[in-house]
Amino acid sequence: MALTGLTGSRVRERRLAASISQADLARAVGISASYLNLIEHNRRRISDAVLAKLATVLGVEPAILAEGAAGGAAQDVRAAAVLGGGSTPELDRMDEFLGRFPGWADLVAEQYRRIGHLERMVAALNDRISHDPHLSLALHEVLSAVSSVRSTAAILAETEDIDPDWRARFHGNLHVDSERLAIGAEVLVAYLDGSEQEADTGAAAPQEELEAWLAEHDWHFDALEVGGGGPEAMARGVAGLASAAARVLAQDWLVQAAHDAKALPLAAFEAALAKDPQGGDPLRLAQAFGCDVLTVFRRLAFRKRAKEGLVICDGAGALTVRKPVEGFTLPRHDAACPLWPLYSALSRPSQPVAALVEMPGLTRRHFYVRAHCSVTYPQGFGGPELRTAAMLIAKHSVPKTDEAFVPVGSSCRICARKGCVARREPSIIAQAV
Numbered sequence: 001m002a003l004t005g006l007t008g009s010r011v012r013e014r015r016l017a018a019s020i021s022q023a024d025l026a027r028a029v030g031i032s033a034s035y036l037n038l039i040e041h042n043r044r045r046i047s048d049a050v051l052a053k054l055a056t057v058l059g060v061e062p063a064i065l066a067e068g069a070a071g072g073a074a075q076d077v078r079a080a081a082v083l084g085g086g087s088t089p090e091l092d093r094m095d096e097f098l099g100r101f102p103g104w105a106d107l108v109a110e111q112y113r114r115i116g117h118l119e120r121m122v123a124a125l126n127d128r129i130s131h132d133p134h135l136s137l138a139l140h141e142v143l144s145a146v147s148s149v150r151s152t153a154a155i156l157a158e159t160e161d162i163d164p165d166w167r168a169r170f171h172g173n174l175h176v177d178s179e180r181l182a183i184g185a186e187v188l189v190a191y192l193d194g195s196e197q198e199a200d201t202g203a204a205a206p207q208e209e210l211e212a213w214l215a216e217h218d219w220h221f222d223a224l225e226v227g228g229g230g231p232e233a234m235a236r237g238v239a240g241l242a243s244a245a246a247r248v249l250a251q252d253w254l255v256q257a258a259h260d261a262k263a264l265p266l267a268a269f270e271a272a273l274a275k276d277p278q279g280g281d282p283l284r285l286a287q288a289f290g291c292d293v294l295t296v297f298r299r300l301a302f303r304k305r306a307k308e309g310l311v312i313c314d315g316a317g318a319l320t321v322r323k324p325v326e327g328f329t330l331p332r333h334d335a336a337c338p339l340w341p342l343y344s345a346l347s348r349p350s351q352p353v354a355a356l357v358e359m360p361g362l363t364r365r366h367f368y369v370r371a372h373c374s375v376t377y378p379q380g381f382g383g384p385e386l387r388t389a390a391m392l393i394a395k396h397s398v399p400k401t402d403e404a405f406v407p408v409g410s411s412c413r414i415c416a417r418k419g420c421v422a423r424r425e426p427s428i429i430a431q432a433v
Helices: 007-017 022-029 033-040 048-058 062-067 070-082 091-100 102-131 133-158 164-193 196-201 206-216 231-239 244-263 266-275 282-289 293-301 341-346
Strands: 309-313 319-323 353-359 365-376 386-395
Touching: 007 033, 007 048, 007 062, 007 070, 007 102, 022 033, 022 048, 033 206, 048 062, 070 091, 070 102, 133 164, 206 244, 206 319, 231 244, 244 293, 266 282, 282 293, 293 309, 293 365, 293 386, 309 341, 341 353, 341 365, 341 386
Parallel strands: none
Antiparallel strands: 309 319, 309 386, 353 365, 365 386
16 A cells, blocks of 8 residues: 555544544554654554554544545645634635645645644754754764864874874874764764664653653553552563663652552542542542642553643753643753743642643644642751642643633744743744744
8 A cells, every 4th residue: 555754644633633642542553652653753654554453443444544535634724724824715615625626625734734743843853953962962072073183184284394203193193083083973873863762762861761661651550559569560671771860760750650559549549530529639639548739640640541641840840750641742851831830830839720721833732731839858947948840731622712721832942922921032933823
């Protein structure tokens, strides 16, 4: 079957239209969530067998995912019309346009999807180029080797009466620096191209490596539940992580998750959720179980098949935990949007903060977020105050016309909102939305 370069984009659009999460679709098809993420971003070819399974779960013909179809373009054409900026397309004649010019309709839909794909790619590349410590180190090594080669070559070229012994030393240094430059260039190219392991995980730092590993397991381990063996049962999985730093972070995460499972036993917690008339109010649950609100947040987000996302930051505002939810873009290295309720909670310890927020993009997404901050004094009265804030993110799929949303973003560099009062720097995305 002929697969186009946008087959993955069609899979993504169909999944979003069906309100299916990446984790649920991957589980139904029998592949990992990280591999499905690569497919949806057109970074992996899809075998006919996997394509057939995806089509079955999404309720479409495989040919529609592989080759596209004008009839399936209506939703994307309408979305493109809404985002037309200064132009005013005739939405009331869209059916006529789709019927009379199916080729043009499919082209508009493809361009709409491609713009969305490129927008996400720009955001990812911006983070990687601007803030990736591994890339910075590789570039520094190459530039250092280039400077050494240039200095040595200049001495040899401009000095005629160099002692033979010194000339031999300079030649030796030039050889060593040339080899260092070659190795550094190979490392840089390999990193930019991405090794097979890095391409599968998308990880460029220990925290990202940990998050990719947790995402593959849907952020939940049965072994951590009461009577399941605890963190020790996960020793083999932790040992499989590439970097020592990621293994340390994983061990800390498992210990915390096991502590949360003990404080909020799964069966009792699920029963309390079912009985709660407010659908799982974290404050009420914390009071019922006699635990911290952040413990409830983690338990809500790290349950089996949990649909909530979660971000946790320290007192400096650095994100230490990033469990994403579809449509709510989380920054990889940049400071996050200062308008997030997370930071309001950080400045107001023990006070609950809740808000409806809207993320920008080709399709506006709405979310209900709840944030809370806890304060600890691990060294007592004489020690520092440590603040930890968390924000629970849930989709708000059917907004009412009279609901007001707080406009937020991911980070200033990749947020093109006009007139934002909290902007720190200009956006690299030219067209404001």
